Amino acid sequence: MLSDALKQKFDAVIARYPVKRSAIVPLLMFAQDEAGHVTEEAIQEIAQRVGVRPIEVIEDIGYYSMLHRRPIGRYNLQVCTNISCMLRGGGAIFEHCSKKLGIGHKQTTPDGTFSLEEVECLGACCGAPAMQVNYDYYENLTPETIDALIDGLRKKNPASET
Amino acid sequence: MAHYENPMRGSSLEVKVLTERFGIPNVEKLDVFVQHNGYEGLRKALTMTPDAVIAEVKKSALRGRGGAGFNAGMKWGFVPRQSPKPKYVVCNADESEPGTCKDRVLIEYDPHQLIEGNIIAGYAIGSHQGYIYIRGEYRYLMEILDRAIGEAYAAGFLGKNILGSGFDFDLATHTGAGAYECGEETALLNSLEGLRGYPRVKPPFPAVVGLYGCPTIINNVETLSSVPSILRNGGDWYAKIGTPNNGGTRLFALSGHIERPGIYELPMGIPLRRILEEVGGGVWKGKKLKCVIPGGSSCPVLTASEIDVPMDFDSLSKIGSMLGSGGVVFIDEDTCMVKAAWRIMKFYAHESCGWCIPCREGTAWLKALLERFHGNGGMAEDIDTALDVSYNMLGKTLCPLGDAAAMPTISILKKFRHEFEEHLKLGSCPFEARGSESGVRVSAGVAI
Amino acid sequence: MADPITLTIDGKPVSVAAGTLLIDAAKQVSVEVPSFCYYPGLSLQGACRMCLVSIEKMPKLQTACTTVVTNGMVVHTETPEVKNARKSMLEMLLTNHPLDCPVCDKGGECELQDAVFRYGAAETRFLETKIHEDEKKFSNLVYYDRPRCILCYRCIRVCDEGMDVNAYGIGFRAAHSEIIPNRGEHLECEECGMCIDICPVGALTSGTYRYKTRPWELTYTGTICNHCGDGCKTTLSVRNHEVIRANNRDHSGINGEFLCVKGRFGWDFVNNPQRLTLPRIRRNGKQEESSWEEALSLTADKLKSILAAHGPDSVAVVGSNRTTNEENYLLQRFSRTVLGTNNIDHHRTADFSSLVGALTAAKATDRYATMENIVGAKHIFLIGNDPTHQHPLVAYQIRQAVRQHGAQLYVISQGDIKLRRQAARYLQVQLGGEAAVVSALVGASALPNNLIAGGSEAFGAFAESLKSAVDLVILFGDAIRGDEVRTMVRWGLSMPGETRFAPLGDYANSRGAADMGMLPGNLPGYAPVTDESARRKFESAWGQATPISSGLHIKAVAEGIEAGRIKALLVFGSNPARTFGLSKSTLAKLELLFVAELFSTETAECADVVVPATSFAEKSGTFTNTFGQVQALKKTMRKAGTKSDLEILLALARLLGHKWSYQSADDVLREIIALVPGYAIALPNLLIGRAVATRPEGTPPPLEKPDLIFSSRDNLFGSGTLSRYSWALNSVDEARKPYGHEF
Numbered sequence A: 001m002l003s004d005a006l007k008q009k010f011d012a013v014i015a016r017y018p019v020k021r022s023a024i025v026p027l028l029m030f031a032q033d034e035a036g037h038v039t040e041e042a043i044q045e046i047a048q049r050v051g052v053r054p055i056e057v058i059e060d061i062g063y064y065s066m067l068h069r070r071p072i073g074r075y076n077l078q079v080c081t082n083i084s085c086m087l088r089g090g091g092a093i094f095e096h097c098s099k100k101l102g103i104g105h106k107q108t109t110p111d112g113t114f115s116l117e118e119v120e121c122l123g124a125c126c127g128a129p130a131m132q133v134n135y136d137y138y139e140n141l142t143p144e145t146i147d148a149l150i151d152g153l154r155k156k157n158p159a160s161e162t
Numbered sequence B: 001m002a003h004y005e006n007p008m009r010g011s012s013l014e015v016k017v018l019t020e021r022f023g024i025p026n027v028e029k030l031d032v033f034v035q036h037n038g039y040e041g042l043r044k045a046l047t048m049t050p051d052a053v054i055a056e057v058k059k060s061a062l063r064g065r066g067g068a069g070f071n072a073g074m075k076w077g078f079v080p081r082q083s084p085k086p087k088y089v090v091c092n093a094d095e096s097e098p099g100t101c102k103d104r105v106l107i108e109y110d111p112h113q114l115i116e117g118n119i120i121a122g123y124a125i126g127s128h129q130g131y132i133y134i135r136g137e138y139r140y141l142m143e144i145l146d147r148a149i150g151e152a153y154a155a156g157f158l159g160k161n162i163l164g165s166g167f168d169f170d171l172a173t174h175t176g177a178g179a180y181e182c183g184e185e186t187a188l189l190n191s192l193e194g195l196r197g198y199p200r201v202k203p204p205f206p207a208v209v210g211l212y213g214c215p216t217i218i219n220n221v222e223t224l225s226s227v228p229s230i231l232r233n234g235g236d237w238y239a240k241i242g243t244p245n246n247g248g249t250r251l252f253a254l255s256g257h258i259e260r261p262g263i264y265e266l267p268m269g270i271p272l273r274r275i276l277e278e279v280g281g282g283v284w285k286g287k288k289l290k291c292v293i294p295g296g297s298s299c300p301v302l303t304a305s306e307i308d309v310p311m312d313f314d315s316l317s318k319i320g321s322m323l324g325s326g327g328v329v330f331i332d333e334d335t336c337m338v339k340a341a342w343r344i345m346k347f348y349a350h351e352s353c354g355w356c357i358p359c360r361e362g363t364a365w366l367k368a369l370l371e372r373f374h375g376n377g378g379m380a381e382d383i384d385t386a387l388d389v390s391y392n393m394l395g396k397t398l399c400p401l402g403d404a405a406a407m408p409t410i411s412i413l414k415k416f417r418h419e420f421e422e423h424l425k426l427g428s429c430p431f432e433a434r435g436s437e438s439g440v441r442v443s444a445g446v447a448i
Numbered sequence C: 001m002a003d004p005i006t007l008t009i010d011g012k013p014v015s016v017a018a019g020t021l022l023i024d025a026a027k028q029v030s031v032e033v034p035s036f037c038y039y040p041g042l043s044l045q046g047a048c049r050m051c052l053v054s055i056e057k058m059p060k061l062q063t064a065c066t067t068v069v070t071n072g073m074v075v076h077t078e079t080p081e082v083k084n085a086r087k088s089m090l091e092m093l094l095t096n097h098p099l100d101c102p103v104c105d106k107g108g109e110c111e112l113q114d115a116v117f118r119y120g121a122a123e124t125r126f127l128e129t130k131i132h133e134d135e136k137k138f139s140n141l142v143y144y145d146r147p148r149c150i151l152c153y154r155c156i157r158v159c160d161e162g163m164d165v166n167a168y169g170i171g172f173r174a175a176h177s178e179i180i181p182n183r184g185e186h187l188e189c190e191e192c193g194m195c196i197d198i199c200p201v202g203a204l205t206s207g208t209y210r211y212k213t214r215p216w217e218l219t220y221t222g223t224i225c226n227h228c229g230d231g232c233k234t235t236l237s238v239r240n241h242e243v244i245r246a247n248n249r250d251h252s253g254i255n256g257e258f259l260c261v262k263g264r265f266g267w268d269f270v271n272n273p274q275r276l277t278l279p280r281i282r283r284n285g286k287q288e289e290s291s292w293e294e295a296l297s298l299t300a301d302k303l304k305s306i307l308a309a310h311g312p313d314s315v316a317v318v319g320s321n322r323t324t325n326e327e328n329y330l331l332q333r334f335s336r337t338v339l340g341t342n343n344i345d346h347h348r349t350a351d352f353s354s355l356v357g358a359l360t361a362a363k364a365t366d367r368y369a370t371m372e373n374i375v376g377a378k379h380i381f382l383i384g385n386d387p388t389h390q391h392p393l394v395a396y397q398i399r400q401a402v403r404q405h406g407a408q409l410y411v412i413s414q415g416d417i418k419l420r421r422q423a424a425r426y427l428q429v430q431l432g433g434e435a436a437v438v439s440a441l442v443g444a445s446a447l448p449n450n451l452i453a454g455g456s457e458a459f460g461a462f463a464e465s466l467k468s469a470v471d472l473v474i475l476f477g478d479a480i481r482g483d484e485v486r487t488m489v490r491w492g493l494s495m496p497g498e499t500r501f502a503p504l505g506d507y508a509n510s511r512g513a514a515d516m517g518m519l520p521g522n523l524p525g526y527a528p529v530t531d532e533s534a535r536r537k538f539e540s541a542w543g544q545a546t547p548i549s550s551g552l553h554i555k556a557v558a559e560g561i562e563a564g565r566i567k568a569l570l571v572f573g574s575n576p577a578r579t580f581g582l583s584k585s586t587l588a589k590l591e592l593l594f595v596a597e598l599f600s601t602e603t604a605e606c607a608d609v610v611v612p613a614t615s616f617a618e619k620s621g622t623f624t625n626t627f628g629q630v631q632a633l634k635k636t637m638r639k640a641g642t643k644s645d646l647e648i649l650l651a652l653a654r655l656l657g658h659k660w661s662y663q664s665a666d667d668v669l670r671e672i673i674a675l676v677p678g679y680a681i682a683l684p685n686l687l688i689g690r691a692v693a694t695r696p697e698g699t700p701p702p703l704e705k706p707d708l709i710f711s712s713r714d715n716l717f718g719s720g721t722l723s724r725y726s727w728a729l730n731s732v733d734e735a736r737k738p739y740g741h742e743f
């Protein structure tokens, strides 16, 4: 179920544009923020609100790499391995996360706490190697800071709670 | 919330125009901003005719900071004066070019400067609505901007009858959702219309047929952020800071194998060598420089012997590269250029929108070829095949993403052909064999 | 008109209209610029980059499909650079393309295969692993094979821009991009199959054709679809006297590339094993198989004795609205001369007669609309019909007119029809209210209350905006008939410009049936049977007298059977039990019920004699579409055991002592051309596959009863008996959606 707050936000966002369908991508992002992924309900709701057919919403989800239709972990570790990060060990950071969590690219831990993703340039090149956990940036990463970060997140969100 | 560390590392060579207010406590708040010349450029503009504003910007020789380097005032001049349709200002804050992270600081440390630039642009072309298209990952920046926009509305800098001038202008942010191609201006427009970010056939150009089919100007964050000071201090003042035809300063993001990675505001035309040695503190760990990507990963690489070039659009173009988006990536002697080429191509193969054949198929092919080559499956023909496939993409795609993928690849294949040949001779990566590649491994090359 | 543009292509000067695309200009001087994504009439993509050419003074190669010609442009299409670009596009396309041409349905007619043959790139330098995806079944009729797909987006555009269905989208991105259907894993749409035909490669394949044959093993015959009244040209592909598929290979008909689900898939009733192939005779209450000879002589004998005992008017004839003009013409001759009765009728689905009468009276018989008039129209007025379901080609052409040159569409209809999306003005009326609204609109009467959604205000706005229309094309359904047709025509002709009219009738030859005089009150060409000079013309040609007073229409025939006045009923290609509700017990009162049919219908089940008729695929002749355009039907195959109505009628006439000299349908057509007003058409035009317009002129008798005219309101997947026996039409889920469902 989409929350009332979200529905209100939908209204406000749609009102920004002379053509409603402009709001599709922002609405998808906000719906995903709430549910963790884009639900079928959100697709139908958005299509109906902006007056397009559901397939047009689905086309957008397929195109934009931040949008996904399946649930992922509570914390999505998005490690940049693009050129600036690669030069400063981004690949090793990804490997380290992978080993520590026991999951690979686009996989989720069985308890649903973490997902891992190798992503393209995050716009944090001067702080390479960098990653994003959900929307938060972490930079100048080392295996040690990664360990501390993951352990901290795990404590904040014990598996039993999810 | 995790911190984005301040990349403004400071240098005595900096000339602070865009960043003059950085570091003033709370300058992201409107009242503080106003105390420091904030919205003065707008006030000035509103006393001028729109044509005079455009003339001033033309005079400044401000060239687009998004990558293509088109004269901003000229672009504004292409918008029809009289239009039965509404006109739009679109600010490109999609910043996704690998090596580039400068728009980010402009939004984080001085959001009102950008808002002011948008309003002035709107006034100049007779637009009453602007959108700032911001990449999805930059959520915290969108929140900063939304807050600032709210303040600007409350203070009468946005909305109806701005500062009693009779000019109306609305501004809103719009989030992307992860697509490099949406930085390309026409793909951005489609994305802003709720479609997949496919580029449009040009002509017609956005200045005539843009958002919703209406006249539209699209400018980069840094370009628009430069506008208030141009209005405040005059186009001539700005033009003088740079080299002829390349006015003002620009934010350079230094990354890669350099001692002091960071963002620095430097005058146009400063030699690359000075950036490396005097600003960036030289190659990290005392190593030797192998090459430099001068303006984001789409630019042909420069070898260590080519770094005396002045960093402006024309000088770089003269030596076959580009100033691009100001992301300068330094690469040291221990880096495998086959792997660098592969990683760059992996990016383009992932980000190709898939619309046109040469880019969709060419990037996927080259990525697979380079991956195999680096993974010791290389064959002598591969080098020429890769070169040929790159040339077959170059200049033949619908939008410049295909060129962006081909150009660095061609330059690496040509300037570092010997490294490819070494791979063949050795049957493996010479750098990995020497153990000199610090923690850089080819990780899972999954494309999606 | 702006001045033409002159340019040079490969050294050849060419002049074309301003705004022409370079790729089209090149065709005019026979320079072929290869293309995949370019498709005339659909939006421009610039995606495949096959059409790159070199233009002097331009730094890069340019796409000919998006470049508008300019004066003095100098273009080269065969430079080494251009050739290399083409070759490299193909090489790149083939990287992920499976080279399964030997088993691919498209092999032999694949645009990619042809391009590789012509421009090279047969050997590849691609050594990497190809991206694989399993084939997907989008519906019973459409399959998708991603690896073969070259992403030219033609399917998406034809579905969206042409069909306004929008069932396709693009999923994922980059090299993983693929075509996706609108309902999760499957497609919900009008199932027109345009996407299959328009696909340049074998990515979209037909559920009914796939893996059945190689295209070069087929024989191709261009003929006319047997379903609705629009008259689409369709090419039947036949192997061993079996139709394997239908499409419109050469795009030469009035339908261009269009075919609806019926035209593309609905021909399969022809192959249905339930086809009748042996005559049947009722003996002791049960139908038993018999020989042709026996069936026909039994019929002739019975007819002789009934005629002798009860006179000619004890016999009645029901004809078909999907047999050929020649057959209809012969059937009415048979009725009027061999039997001697005007008791002949058929299921009338639109009031063609009244339109002929009204236009003749107004001396405006140049104002019949043709299908082409719709495409070119600036203003179209549609009354009481849902072309999406009843006239798919009309719907398509209306959409083309709206999309390509901004035609204004005005719609009056009961239901919320899909074309409302294209309508500039729309007025929703109560059931049966169209006639009253039209009458009010033209000022002939006051607007009755509560007829219109939106009341008099909506009506006023509609009327006002219609006033600015010029060169209207008025399309009307079965609700406008008799006097209302006359009123509407009078009003239409008073409008500025050249107003044109077309009644929208169901079935492939409704119009031809009326034109050929398969009506109780008029002769071929609409002259009343009471008109002596008209009668004399036919009588002298036939060497025989015809009855001088009107016969019974079908409802009166039904009463006549009940009352015992009608003793024999001859039915050709029609199912009155279903269409007119003639009950079993009524039919049982007949001394002779003779039926010529493809399948055992409700009527045929009650018959004393049933003979197996040939289908449209198995005979030659002509059809007249609902616009009065005549087109040739071509025989494509034989069906053992069947005879055409023409052969049946010739045989019956002979058995009843009449010597007819016709050898073939051609002979009949020549007589039609000579005798039937409005049908003086040029045979060569017909033979080369054109649709030849007719302009009937006449003063037909007034409509006897309004409810003689009624549409069967078939939906997109139905057309009476024929569609009932089509596997394809019944196999799609959409066929079971309620009438009017939009996709």
Ligand SMILES: Cc1cc2nc3c(=O)[nH]c(=O)nc-3n(C[C@H](O)[C@H](O)[C@H](O)COP(=O)(O)O)c2cc1C
Pocket (backbone or CB within 6 Å): B063, B064, B065, B066, B067, B068, B069, B070, B072, B092, B093, B094, B095, B096, B097, B180, B181, B182, B183, B184, B185, B186, B218, B219, B220, B221, B223, B224, B399, B400, B401, B404
């Ligand atoms: C593939 C591609 C990606 C681009 N990405 C960006 C971007 O992220 N930000 C940007 O400002 N310009 C980007 N550009 C350049 C824009 O198309 C456009 O030139 C620019 O926004 C114009 O603004 P400017 O004149 O102020 O530079 C990109 C271009 C291409 C071809």
Ligand code: SF4
Pocket (backbone or CB within 6 Å): B181, B199, B351, B352, B353, B354, B355, B356, B357, B359, B360, B397, B398, B399, B400, B401, B402, B403
């Ligand atoms: S070059 Fe072609 S496939 Fe690549 S991003 Fe541009 S249009 Fe899309």
Ligand code: FES
Pocket (backbone or CB within 6 Å): C034, C035, C036, C037, C038, C045, C046, C047, C048, C049, C050, C051, C052, C063, C064, C065, C066
């Ligand atoms: S036909 Fe021109 S790009 Fe496809």
